[in-house]
Amino acid sequence: MGLSNLIPPGAAKASQNRRDFLEDAFIAKYAIMAKLPESEIECLIKDKNALLEREDITALLVNFAGILRDNLGNRSAFSDIPDFEKRYPDCYGTIYLLLLLACYQPAIDFLSEKGYSLPIVMDSLTDLGLWIAQYRRERDICGVTKRIFGWTSGFLCGDRFQIGRLQFNADCKFPNIVHVFRNKQTRELKALMADDIVLNSTGLYNGIGNFDDPEAWSTSYCEEAEQAVGYPVSVNGFASKAVERLNLQEWEKVLSPDDSILNVHIPASGPMLIEDCIESYKRARKFFSEHFPDTKYKAFICESWFLDPQFEKLLKPTSNIMKFQKSGHLFPFFHESECIFRVFGEKAVDEGIDSVQHKSGMQKAFAEFARGGGIFHNGGWFLMLDDIDDSFTPYH
Secondary structure, eight states: OOHHHHSOTTTTSOOSOTTGGGSHHHHHHHHHHTTOOHHHHHHHHHHHHHHTTSHHHHHHHHHHHHHHHHTTTOHHHHHTSOOHHHHOTTTHHHHHHHHHHHTHHHHHHHHHHTTOOHHHHHHHTTHHHHHHHHHHHHHSSSOOOHHHHHHHHHHHHTSEEEETTEEEEEEEEOOTTEEEEEETTTOOEEEEEOSSOEEOTTSSBTTGGGOOOTTOEEOOOEEETTEEEEOEEOTBSOBOSSOEEEETTTEEEEEOTTOEEEEEEOOSSSOOOHHHHHHHHHHHHHHHHHHOTTSOOOEEEEEEGGGOGGGGGTSOTTSHHHHHHHTSEEEEEEEEOOHHHHHHOHHHHHHOGGGSOOOSHHHHHHHHHHHTTOOOEEEEEEEEGGGOSTTOOOOO
16 A cells, blocks of 8 residues: 555644544554654554454553553653563554554644754654664564663653754663762863772673673772772773772862763664764753753763773774764673674574674674673763863763
């Protein structure tokens, strides 16, 4: 079928019919808005029509779509949605997707009324298409997981936005991993590890990949009299065993655990050019200062598999990943890395990296690292908002 013929003239706004989101035209319109290809939309409509033959699922969809639409801006309405996977293992992904699309027009109205730029709102709502494509690759059906349902609800409720190349979550606190200081004269930054964190012999989190380093050690941190005492983290992301003492007459604490921060996410939507990322930093700083004036955001924060400090020895300095790493200050992070999945795919996770062909230089370098006993780590990264101006340059 042709989607252009499916969407009737004048369908610019969702009707007040509580079942309107189950109509083919409605699904086509908002699925296009989410950047689904025509073939995927056709599959979704076909799957939806099959679900409507089941009265229990139809009633469930109408009930929960009404709850979500009536409670936009309240994330708990989305987080309270049941786990449908156990009850409907054959179609839970379609259920979550239909509920998200049901909220698209109400979300646009809600966010526009709050004064957010319509282009930013519309860009943010295209993120869903990326996750649907991943769901298709992994399961060969149309849908999303409950985790992605929760992730997308951030865009619908107005605490996550796509601004240029990057996405920013406005409702985050800095984790209890490092304390950051700035020299009052030179503006140099130093990061000291928080208290009681177990690191391996290289200065990264211990226990990642189920490997317990026999030379693991624990950090300590304290502020006493006029000093902050702890273990420093290099801008490259490795902690040192050499204790450092910072004179608080010379160094000002600028980032602490639980400070408000803007979490950065890089959607898998194309090349990660550093020039585009820097432009997003600048636009985001302005956007959040205007729309969230009561919150003092201290820094941009990112945690990801591609912030592994070990990549410095595996990738060329000209790679987009290394340029992104060097635009901020790295620090150890505790989550397991998704590197194998992201670089080699799901089959490599299940059957090993040599079960798939290694085509790119990155794949070949990472495979050699893993074969030699290397373990990939997640990494953390911060960039102080006060450093973002027209003269901004990467930290290293």
